[in-house]
Amino acid sequence: MLRRSRPFDEGDRYVLDSFLNQFWPATVDGLSLGAIYSLVALGYTMVYGVLRLINFAHSEVFMIGTFAALLTVELTGITSPLGTVPLIAFVLLLALVAGLVSGGTAVALEFVAYRPLRRRGASRLAALISAIGASLFLQQLFALVVIPWMFDRPKEGGRLPVQSADFVEPVNLFSIGPIDIRSDKLIIFVGAILMMVALDMFVNRTKLGRGIRATAQDPETAVLMGVNIDRIVTATFMLGGAMAGVAAALYLMRFEETEYFVGFLLGIKAFTAAVLGGIGNLRGALAGGMVLGLIEMYGSAAFGSEWRDVIAFSVLVLVLMFRPTGILGESLQQARA
Amino acid sequence: MERLGTLRRNMMRVTGAVALSAVLALGASACGGDDGGAGGGDSVTIGFMGDLTGENSGIVIPPSKGAQMAIDEYNATNPKVKIVLKTYDSQGKGEQAVPLAKNAITKDKIVGLIGPAFSGESQQVAPVLEEGKIPSVSPSATNVKLGDNNWKYWHRIVADDxxxxxxxxxxxxxxxxxxxxxxxxxxxxxxxxxxxxxxxxxxxxxxxxxxxxxxxxxxxxxxxxxxxxxxxxxxxxxxxxxxxxxxxxxxxxxxxxxxxxxxxxxxxxxxxxxxxxxxxxxxxxxxxACLIDPTGTAGPKSKTFSDAYKKKFNADTAIYSAEGYDAATAFIEAIKAGNTTAEKINEFLKTVDVPGVSKQIKFGPNGEPTATDVxxxxxxxxxxxxxxxxxxxxxxx
CATH class of the missing domain: 3.40.50.2300 (Response regulator)
Known part of the structure; x- marks a missing residue:
């Protein structure tokens, strides 16, 4: 705020000055952005942990979740913004619907695009191409058929964004010093953390979770020990997809808008977060997402938004140079040699 | 995938807005005014080129209708030389626009072209027109760099960015x-x-x-x-x-x-x-830099134009419809003055100075409009x- 007292021109921008001014708002935004990255990253990391497959169609699982949430908003007929408490309840409903739809989509995707290949012992590269194909197919299907049909638009309208009814009016809940805590950002952050704790407990404490961990460690031995691999794979896709669905509901609450390629950039970022945190590692996805969100926001604050991705990916490369397995290392619970 | 997004934006970039509402309203009647080849002895053919059926057609159909309207009005006065308007649907893509332009010159023998609508395709088509010595007036390409090419046959009616x-x-x-x-x-x-x-x-x-x-x-x-x-x-x-x-x-x-x-x-x-x-x-x-004025706020001239447009097409004037009309008017003035070859029309465009709907129709030596209204x-x-x-x-x- 000091710099406002003197005349300002283009050359007057000091990186450090700008960065310090923006530090706290950037932190809040970085964490709320990072929370969505983390949730989506879980899907990449779980599937990778179990199948050693990068499910590139996961971004479309997220995209379909945003549309499920949007349709839910439309069907409930809400037209004016909700208060904070009803909003939390409503977001829970959206998360439930979007989680189920996204989870179902992920399972269907596994059945159609991956399982037949797995059965025939195709190479991982074939599955990767199948993933990319499924991703493109779903995007274009939405742009050309689903969106025009669902929202009664001419065919050119399928590529334009779709807005939901206005159901959120963010309010400043409280301020800690210079930090304004806004309701929507807080809901995203808390919601994402709760989901991740729940998932972590599920994988660590339940029988199905044990099966997932066993398969991730050594699929062949797991089969010999009586684990039904197909069931485990289905559960993995369901859980990962559901997390993307929850992320989609939170995303819709934050932006009240979606479009057919909404998952593309976000998917790449989430995949990056998974690698940054250590792919195959659930807690790594959380760490990677938060770190990536913060770096992006700090980088934009210091150097301007056009440098956002440059800085984020430079940090990724640096981290991987010194820790090739990511911040927390590989593995779903147990390190392999 | 990212490419698709970028492509979409690249196609939009030049001209700006994609009027979804216009797409909704006009999409059904997309192909107005394609009269086929040149008619009888005393007529010349003018082309209109742009994205007439693609995803950005919402901003190209209004100027094509504007141009059609100007030419219909002119032909209704029973002039010595009638004008046939032929449309070329480039989908806004340079690689489709170039062969269409070549065809227009060699087969249809156009003496002038209204368009291309977007800057990207203009950049690629202009050299072809230069070579064929065919004058063009774009109603909607606003990229600044287009004016820096020293093209002799290129003009635009809308001011640049x-x-x-x-x-x-x-x-x-x-x-x-x-x-x-x-x-x-x-x-x-x-x-x-x-x-x-x-x-x-x-x-x-x-x-x-x-x-x-x-x-x-x-x-x-x-x-x-x-x-x-x-x-x-x-x-x-x-x-x-x-x-x-x-x-x-x-x-x-x-x-x-x-x-x-x-x-x-x-x-x-x-x-x-x-x-x-x-x-x-x-x-x-x-x-x-464009004038969209269905209610005639800007003056009586734009009111008359908008009323006539509404009567003819049963739609309000939309983005670049006045510019399309004015681009056609530039050619009509040339032909009225007895210029019926591409070369002569191009000469005439250097000196044209008549009031249009959106602005005074007058070009600088580089083909840019002299009016700079925003x-x-x-x-x-x-x-x-x-x-x-x-x-x-x-x-x-």
Whole structure:
């Protein structure tokens, strides 16, 4: 705020000055952005942990979740913004619907695009191409058929964004010093953390979770020990997809808008977060997402938004140079040699 | 995948807004006015080229109708030499436009071309027309660089992005009297130079300026919004398209930044208001070198034109319909004066000086229009009605 007292021109921008001014708002935004990255990253990391497959169609699982949430908003007929408490309840409903739809989509995707290949012992590269194909197919299907049909638009309208009814009016809940805590950002952050704790407990404490961990460690031995691999794979896709669905509901609450390629950039970022945190590692996805969100926001604050991705990916490369397995290392619970 | 997004924006970039509403209204009657080849002895053929059926056809159909209307009116006067208008659907793509242009020259023997509608295809088609010595007048290509090619046969009726940038910039300084202006661009070939030109103009008028950019592929503009909030500006200008503009308004208002929002032709679409949500965009201002004036705010001439257009096509005038009419008028004047070969028409275009609907039809030596009017539109409810010329418009609310 000091710099406002003197005349300002283009050359007057000091990186450090700008960065310090923006530090706290950037932190809040970085964490709320990072929370969505983390949730989506879980899907990449779980599937990778179990199948050693990068499910590139996961971004479309997220995209379909945003549309499920949007349709839910439309069907409930809400037209004016909700208060904070009803909003939390409503977001829970959206998360439930979007989680189920996204989870179902992920399972269907596994059945159609991956399982037949797995059965025939195709190479991982074939599955990767199948993933990319499924991703493109779903995007274009939405742009050309689903969106025009669902929202009664001419065919050119399928590529334009779709807005939901206005159901959120963010309010400043409280301020800690210079930090304004806004309701929507807080809901995203808390919601994402709760989901991740729940998932972590599920994988660590339940029988199905044990099966997932066993398969991730050594699929062949797991089969010999009586684990039904197909069931485990289905559960993995369901859980990962559901997390993307929850992320989609939170995303819709934050932006009240979606479009057919909404998952593309976000998917790449989430995949990056998974690698940054250590792919195959659930807690790594959380760490990677938060770190990536913060770096992006700090980088934009210091150097301007056009440098956002440059800085984020430079940090990724640096981290991987010194820790090739990511911040927390590989593995779903147990390190392999 | 990213490519698709970029491609979509590249196609839009030149001309700005894709009027979804126009697509809805006009989509069904997309192919008006293709009369086939040249008719009887005393007629010449003029082409119209642009995206007539593709995803950006919403901004090309109105100028094609405007051109059709001018030529129909002329033919109705029973002139010595009639004009046949032939349409070429380039889908806005250079690789389709080039062979179409070659065909138009060799097979259809056009003596002039209205279009191409977009800057990208113009860049590729102009050399072909240069070689074939065929004059062209584009109603809607606004990229600044097009004018730097020393083309002898190329003209446009709409002013370029620099004119827009300085026009809106002067408006911010003189009419809004803003002392602190936050200028945002979308990092595109269209938005960045436009925002830079505007920032320079506003700075020269004595305002303090801070600049930022957004990534159009991302949906979270938090860093930009935080900077705007810290700067606490009187006015915010965004150089970019309405899809991002709407999201930007929404996020700015949610963060409590309520400075006046301004943008340019890329955001001249009701989608801006819809994307902003609720009443967030109310009162926002959008500048454009184009004149869209269904109610005749700008004067009796545009009223007469709009009424006749509505009667003929059962639709309101939309983006670039007046420019399409004026581009056709330039050719009509040439033919009226007895010039029926491409070479002679091109000579005549150097000297043409008649009043059009959108502006005085007159070209500089580089093919640029000499008129530099910029019009200001203001968001009101779900529409963006004309407020007036940037030099005289009074802001409401």
């Amino acid at each position: 620099d004119v827009q940038g300085s026009g809106i910039g002067e408006f911010i300084g003189a009419t809004l009297k803003a002392k602190k202006v936050f200028v945002i661009n979308d990092n595109s070939e269209y938005g960045k130079p436009l925002a830079e030109k505007l920032a320079q103009t506003v700075k020269n008028a004595g305002a303090r300026v801070e600049t930022e950019s957004i990534d159009p592929e991302a949906s979270d503009y938090a860093a930009t919004v935080n900077k705007a909030k810290a700067f606490d500006p009187d006015a915010i200008f965004f150089g970019g398209y309405y899809a991002e503009g709407g999201k930007l308004i929404k996020q700015l208002r949610e963060a409590g930044v309520d400075a006046r929002f301004l943008s340019a032709d890329g955001s001249l679409d009701p989608g801006l208001i819809k994307g902003a949500g609720g009443t967030n965009a109310e009162g926002s201002l959008v500048g454009c 019009y200001i539109y203001q968001a009101k409810g779900q529409a963006l009605p004309l407020l007036g010329s940037s030099k005289t418009a009074k802001v409401e609310g």
